[in-house]
Amino acid sequence: MDLNDPVLWMPIKLPVPSRPTSPSLRLIGTSINLRIFPVLSPKGIVMNYRVFCFIELICLIHLTVNEAIIYAAEMRNSTLNVGDVIPEIEADSIEGLPVSFLPPQGKILLILLWNKESLQTENAMKEKITLFKRFHNHGLNALGILSGVSENEIDELAEKWQTPWVQVLDEAGEEDKLSQQLGVSTFPYNLLIDENGKILALNLQGEAAHEIVANCLGVSLNDAPTPKPPEEKREPFRPMNGYDPGAGASKSTLTDINALLGEPQERTQVEACKQNLRKISHALTDYRRDHDGELPNWLSDLYPDYLQDETILLCPHDPNPTTKYVELKDPKMKCSFLYQFAPVNVGARNYREWKTYQLNDYGDRTPVARYLGFSQPLSLSYGGEIYFSKLTWEDPFNAGINLESDDAKVRTVLRTLASALSKYKKDKGGIPNELIELQPDYIKDLSLFINPVTSEPLKYLFSAADPDARQQKFEQVKKYGEYTPVIRVSGVLKNNRELNLAYNGEIYQSDEEWENLFHDSIDTALTDAGKKAISATGARSFYGIGATLLWDEENHAGFQVTGFTSDSPAEKAGLQAGDLIYAVSGESFGSQASETENFTHALSLLRSDQVSAVTLTVARPREQKPLTFAFPRTLISWTDNYFRGRFPVFHSDQMLPMRGQWTISTGFLQQNDPELRLAISIFEPFIKKGEISFKTRVLEGEEGVRILFGYSSPNHFYSLNLGGWNNSRVEIEKWMGVFHDSPQILVHAGPEFSLEHNRWHEVRLILNETENKVACFVNDQEITSYEAPEAIKGRFGLCTWKTKAEFQGIELSGE
Known part of the structure; x- marks a missing residue:
């Protein structure tokens, strides 16, 4: 075969990048001549193709056809090359927050570009999520740009894959599209850039992507173990805010325990985060009282006059936050929450003016602060409610609502009372016998004890005027936790919904039978998902068996007894350390669909909201038959019971x-x-x-x-x-x-x-x-x-x- 035969040559002129984009391609020079020719069998049949690259007619490099085609596609796809600096780009995330296309100092950013068709390629999405999770703690950030995709489709994508990066909707005109500004015309595609916007690599794929990212970050692949590949979330995500279109002046209401506490696997972190959001809400209330209703410029302005502890501005599980939203970064303190009324310009729009406009369009449900570290964003509203929503929080709400609606007026009163009650509890060690005891040290305006809509006195549910009723409310606190209402207001929401001010100072909505919102016991739900939050404060108690248990992680069959609390009913009944509890009252723990459900179900069987007998079936080492123990539960308090055992x-x-x-x-x-x-x-x-x-x-x-x-x-x-x-x-x-x-x-x-x-x-x-x-x-x-x-x-x-x-x-x- 004559290599000079023009029929067999397929010349393709390609610019050579300043660094290789494929591990099998090592090029030097200014341009290459890529030629493809067939390989013939002895009988003249085409068996395969071979590709040769001539570099300035000096160096010969051999590639497979697939590598050559991929490389050619990469070079055709982007007008930017490795070593170039991306242009300055302004864009908002789908939540409406400004996005930086430059990573923080010392980090690198992977810009991922998708269109509707490429999102259907599941392997590509799994590959990029795995890459991100492997190197995120070492300095890799990511940003998704989606073209030709609706906001609903973005929400479905986030729910399906729990995508861990910020998403931008590329919906500008053809010439102004972000993809066009980045020189990208086919999808999916990606660019890896450093803190100066310099392109480090183009279109990372496969194992080579991991090697290149590790090299750019200066880490060993052995120091960054590969995480478990992500799994598609098969069941649709239930919105945590449980939107009910007929609930009130706005559509958003909380309808179940997941709505209020978050997803079960996140409840410990959610509750700790909400504790700080409640304190921030109280501080904002006091600040607005002293500043003619104006909000501060930044949350850090609350310290130290209104927040004495600067760590309240942090989610406890996220104490060293980083943010891609550079414009919203608090200039004075670390802050986990994105403050929505910051006095910054985003493009031609002033952010504070925009949010103030939204107050007159969506009312006091407009977020003041948001945290984006959970499965769904957690928002503290202007009115003091804390709710989960989709990324675009405005969607479920009715526009045209302002701060003069009946429910907004009531929330203003409840928010002020919440701040006063919080200070009273801190000073006195408990809540007052009557609301009037808040006056004059904590409340000066007596009109705050009046319903602003009906002009009737607010009903205080912990009134000492009825000692039996007050004691019953404290029993409800034991049973349902600190979401037990202190004050309830009816008649301002539709469908007989009521506004509640909880014992913990949070405002939420419910039906008339508020207990139904929490099913059996909010205390049980909290301790099931993360008893560590309860243990730290010592504020909870429950009826249990008084044994410390280790879940059988390997077989998911039950709990191994590792020790006992003092005066343990289980130990008195004869249980021993090492016993495996695998059934309660004849019901096996392994009957649920998933490991998480098994764990939660098993723990709920062992605990109760009332004193009652419990029968345990136990496997004991060296015993041929299972053992059965029957005994009453007893009230367990983590602060009063000492531990014995392993x-x-x-x-x-x-x-x-x-x-x-x-x-x-x-x-x-x-x-x-x-x-x-x-x-x-x-x-x-x-x-x-x-x-x-x-x-x-x-x-x-x-x-x-x-x-x-x-x-x-x-x-x-x-x-x-x-x-x-x-x-x-x-x-x-x-x-x-x-x-x-x-x-x-x-x-x-x-x-x-x-x-x-x-x-x-x-x-x-x-x-x-x-x-x-x-x-x-x-x-x-x-x-x-x-x-x-x-x-x-x-x-x-x-x-x-x-x-x-x-x-x-x-x-x-x-x-």
Whole structure:
């Protein structure tokens, strides 16, 4: 075959990129001549094709046909090349928030471009989500640009795949389309850019994408394990705000426990986040009272006059937030919430003026602050309600509503009373016998005790005028939690809906029988999804069996008994540590459809909202037949019952991450923020005599690690510092607050000590409440001991200070 035969040559002139876009393509020079010719069998039949690239007629590189075609397509698809800088682009996310096309300093951004047809390619979506999740914690951000797709289709996409990046709808005219500005004409396509907008790579695909991203971030593939591929969410996502078109002046109402608390797997984090949003709502109410109804320019303006704790501006599980919305970044403090009334310009539109306009179009349901870290956005409204919605929150609401609607007037009163009641509870340790007790110290305007629509006095449900009714309400708090209403207002919403001011200060809507909103018990729901939130505050109690249980992760068959609380009815009935509980009253735990449902169902069977007998079927090692135990449940309070037995820590439901970027998987715990001062995670058991043991390795930072002990509340605990003061000594401090950087007292100055980084160390801390002593061992050597002037009892925890660290084999034990 003559290679000069013009019939066999297919010349394609291609510019050579400044860096390769395929691992099999290594090119130099200014242009290449790509030629394809057939390979013939001895009988002259075309068997295959071969591709040769001549570079300035000097260097010969061999490619397969597929590689050549892919490369040619890549080069034809974009008018931008590797090494170019993308143009300045302005765009809003589908929530209406400004988006930056430049990643934060030290990070890289993957811009993903899709059209309607390419979104049907499931493998491409799975591939990019896996890539993002693998490298996000190492500095990879992502931004999706969707062309020819409706907002409803975007919502369906987010629900189907739980896409973890911000989405932009590319709906401009043909010449102004974002894809055109980026020089992209076929889909799907992607660009990888650095903090200066320089293109690092084009159209990443397959394993090569992982190698290129790792190289750009300077991380090893071994340091970034590949996550489990995402699975399509088969069942449609139920909107958490449970929209009911006929509910009131607007369409949005909360209709079930998921609507109020979030998805079951997120409820612990949601509740902690909502606690801070409620405090922000109260602070905004007080600020508006003192500033003629005006909102602050930024949430940080609330500190310190209206919020004394700056960490209230953070979601506890997101204490070191980063945001793609550069224009909405608080200029003075870290803040997890996107403030909707910031005085910034987005394009030609002033954001604060836009949101003020929306107040006159959508009323007080307009969000003041939003958090985008859950499955659906969580919003604090101008009127004080906290609700979940789709990304485009406006869709379910009726336009044309203003702040003079009846329900808005009532919410204004309830919001003011919520702030006053919160201060009263903090000062007095409980709620008042009558509303009038708020006056004059907490409420000066007596008209706030009157329904502004009917001019009738508001009915206070905890009135001491009827002691039996007041006691019944406190029983409801035990049963339904702090969402039990303190004040209810009817007649201002449609369909007999009522507005409720809850014991916890939150405003929500419900039917007349508000209890139906929470099914059996909101307390059970909260403790099922994450009892760690309950344990940290000690504010909950429930009827249970008094045993500490470890869910059988491998077979999902039941709970293994690992220990008992004091005065445990289960222990008195004869249960032993090591027993496997696999049925209650004859009902097996393994009857549900999924692992999560099995866990929740099993826990609900073990707990109850009333005292009643329970029959357990138990498998015991070395016993040939199952054992049966019958006994009454008893009231369990996490603060009043001490733990005895083993407590290995395997999953997130056994701990409360209070500050820091904590992750746990099969017993492997990591704190990933090397810059945060005081990252804290607390473990469940309340111990007065026992120990905590674990292995630890410091990966980054100047300090060692800390062990918390005697944790009885966020305002009372001890910290043993292994490698404090630039990893030079051991100290023990007594702390008077979790969410402050330095409210501690040095109670014991130990010896000089350094915790060697990047190697594993075995650590034990032994606590003896009867002798008020603790002793710490590292690699079987006693490092220090301390005798306190008071009884030490409470929970254990782990802590870091400006350090990235790993922990494994964590086990607690109590006697």
